[in-house]
Amino acid sequence: MNMSVKEHQIDQKTKISVSGEIDVYSAPELRETLMPKAEAGEHLEICLKDVTYMDSTGLGVFVGLFKAAQKAGGTLKLENLSERLVRLFEITGLKDIIDISAKSEGGVQ
Template structure:
């Protein structure tokens, strides 16, 4: 059971989210989701995302679902939108059809 803070947390991702950086994002999101019921992930400064970065988002979304929390993606630009559409994960990660 998690003891969530009612205040939302904001995690900001910048640059490339790939094999070299995804583990750091994964840790930041996991920590934020343990402490807060709602976590906003700002992706507006992301210039590239590969499948490892996508895996970090899926893992965070699953953690949020499991703990009764919520992961909200904001500032989704072209690099992330394209990957979400190609993988069919747009609805799962953003709630959009």
């Protein structure tokens, strides 16, 4: 399954919805799309409700986005994660570093 990314601005936040699989094949595209926003210090809220699979390459993208956003004065929040994705962030210790939520605050539908 392919990955797709949709986005829009609300107030000072960039709301992004990702769907499909985030893996070694699609992660570079996700990184290329979102990294400039993180490096610009945007406040990113990313809805992962429709992500069906994510491997360690996908985790690496979000770690990179988090670091870039933090360095530039922005923020990164991951919303609407499935139980499987929450567990992935828990077992890697990233849940304590990256702001994640099982609820959405209005991602792009």
